[in-house]
Amino acid sequence: MYKVFFITFGCKVSQYETELLRSCFTDAGFDPTDKPEDADVIVVNSCTVTGSGDSKSVYAVRKLRRDVPDAAIVLTGCMPQAAPEAAEKIAEADIVTGTKDRAKLPELVLSALSERRRIVEITPLSRDDEFEEIAYVPTDSHTRAFVKIQDGCECYCTYCMIPYARGRFRSKPLEALRQEAAMLAANGRREIVLTGINIAFYGHREGLRLADAVEVCCKTEGIERVRLGSIEPEMMLPDDLDRLAALPQFCPQFHLSLQSGCAATLKRMNRRYTPEEYAALVEQIRLRFPEASFTTDIMVGFPNETEQEFAESMAFAERIGFSRIHVFQYSPRNGTPAAKMEQVPDAVKHERADRMKALGERLAREYMQSLVGKTVPVLFERERCAEFHQGHAPDYTLIKISRKNSKKSLRNQIFYVTIEEADCECCYGKII
Ligand code: SF4
Known part of the structure; x- marks a missing residue:
C-alpha cells in the first residue's frame, strides 16, 4: 500500500x-x-x-x-x-x-x-464547467464540518488571480447539499461552515441565493449551528438578512471581506462597494443580529496607497469595531492589473501592516472585554488541552472553562457559559 x-x-x-x-x-x-x-x-x-x-x-x-x-x-x-x-x-x-x-x-x-x-x-477551465462534487465521509472527530458550496469567481479584483485559477461561478446543487448535511449529521457533526471561493454568489447561475443553502443546512436534523465562511459584502441584501435572522441555528458571525476602508483604494482594487455601503450593511446586520461579531481581511500597501488613504482605512476599521482583522501585505501577482501599477516600497508595507495589526489587536481586546458578564451557549469541541475545556460561542468567540470544576468530557455538547474574564484571544467563564 x-x-x-x-x-x-x-x-x-x-x-x-x-x-x-x-x-x-x-x-x-x-x-x-x-x-x-x-x-x-x-x-x-x-x-x-x-x-x-x-x-x-x-x-x-x-x-x-x-x-x-x-x-x-x-x-x-x-x-x-x-x-x-x-x-x-x-x-x-x-x-x-x-x-x-x-x-x-x-x-x-x-x-x-x-x-x-x-x-x-492541466485541463483548461471552460464556461460550461459544473460544480465538481467530491464525495467523502469525514474520518476525524471534529464537531464542526466545512462544506464547500461554491467555486469560481467572475469579479476580477485587480490584485487577484483566483478568477484565472477557478473559472466561472459554480454552485453545489441544493439536493447534493441536503445529502451532505445529512451525512455529516449522521457522522456526529453538529455545526456546518459553508465555504467556497465567493459564497456570496451562491446559486448565481441557478437563480438561488445563499440563504437557500443556509436554510437547507438549518433544516437538517442533528445540525444545530450553521455559519458562513468569508463573504463578499455586496451581495448581502436586506431580504437575505431577514431570511437568515429567521433561522435559530444561524450563527451571527460575519467575516465580511473589506480589503480597504478607503474609497479610492477600493476603486483601484475593483471592489464593488464603497466604505459607506459597507458601513450601511454592517448597520443592517446589527439591526437584525445585535450580538453579531464582524471580522475581516484588510490588505495594506496596495499600489499607490498613500499615507492619507492608509489612515482612512485605519479609521474605517476602528469605526466598524471589528473583533478580528486578518492583515495582509499586498504582493504583486503577475498577470493582474495591479502588478503594473506603481508599487509601495516594502518597508512602508511592513510598517503599515504593523500599525494595522496593532489596531486589530486592540479592537479584539475591546470586543472580548465587552463580552464579560454575558451568558452564551458554547458548543464544546475536541478535548485538546489538559487545563481547559474549550468551544465556541455563536459569534465564534473562543470560550474556555477550567477543567477543575468539570472533569468529564463536554465534547460535542452545548452548555451555557457566563463569561468572567477575557484577553485578546479568548474568554474564560463558568457553566451555569
Ligand atoms: S478577491 Fe475574491 S471577489 Fe475578488 S476576484 Fe478574488 S476571489 Fe473574486
Whole structure:
C-alpha cells in the first residue's frame, strides 16, 4: 500500500480541498501519513491567493524533492491552473495538475508510478464547467464540518488571480447539499461552515441565493449551528438578512471581506462597494443580529496607497469595531492589473501592516472585554488541552472553562457559559 503525505499553504478552501483529496486517496487504497519521510507520494496542494502562497508551494516541492528523493511529488491546485507554463517547468514535480478533475488524481498517480513517467495534465477551465462534487465521509472527530458550496469567481479584483485559477461561478446543487448535511449529521457533526471561493454568489447561475443553502443546512436534523465562511459584502441584501435572522441555528458571525476602508483604494482594487455601503450593511446586520461579531481581511500597501488613504482605512476599521482583522501585505501577482501599477516600497508595507495589526489587536481586546458578564451557549469541541475545556460561542468567540470544576468530557455538547474574564484571544467563564 502506498503511503501518501499532504501539504498545503493555502486559504481555507485549499485546506478543505486537501481534506477531500485525502479522502479520495484513502478510498483508492493509499495510506495517509503525517511524516513526509515515510511517504511514497507527496501531494502539494497549492494556493494562489497571495504571491507568497505560490512561492511557498514551489519551495515545498523543491525541498521535498531533496529531502525525500524517492517519493513521487504531485503539484496540484490553483498555482498550476493559473500559470500552467510555469508549473510545467517545475521539474521537481512528477505529476502536475490543476483545479479540475481532482477525484481522478489518485488514478493519475497510480499510472505515473506504474509507468514511471512524468504526467502534466492541466485541463483548461471552460464556461460550461459544473460544480465538481467530491464525495467523502469525514474520518476525524471534529464537531464542526466545512462544506464547500461554491467555486469560481467572475469579479476580477485587480490584485487577484483566483478568477484565472477557478473559472466561472459554480454552485453545489441544493439536493447534493441536503445529502451532505445529512451525512455529516449522521457522522456526529453538529455545526456546518459553508465555504467556497465567493459564497456570496451562491446559486448565481441557478437563480438561488445563499440563504437557500443556509436554510437547507438549518433544516437538517442533528445540525444545530450553521455559519458562513468569508463573504463578499455586496451581495448581502436586506431580504437575505431577514431570511437568515429567521433561522435559530444561524450563527451571527460575519467575516465580511473589506480589503480597504478607503474609497479610492477600493476603486483601484475593483471592489464593488464603497466604505459607506459597507458601513450601511454592517448597520443592517446589527439591526437584525445585535450580538453579531464582524471580522475581516484588510490588505495594506496596495499600489499607490498613500499615507492619507492608509489612515482612512485605519479609521474605517476602528469605526466598524471589528473583533478580528486578518492583515495582509499586498504582493504583486503577475498577470493582474495591479502588478503594473506603481508599487509601495516594502518597508512602508511592513510598517503599515504593523500599525494595522496593532489596531486589530486592540479592537479584539475591546470586543472580548465587552463580552464579560454575558451568558452564551458554547458548543464544546475536541478535548485538546489538559487545563481547559474549550468551544465556541455563536459569534465564534473562543470560550474556555477550567477543567477543575468539570472533569468529564463536554465534547460535542452545548452548555451555557457566563463569561468572567477575557484577553485578546479568548474568554474564560463558568457553566451555569
Ligand atoms: S471577489 Fe475578488 S478577491 Fe475574491 S476571489 Fe473574486 S476576484 Fe478574488
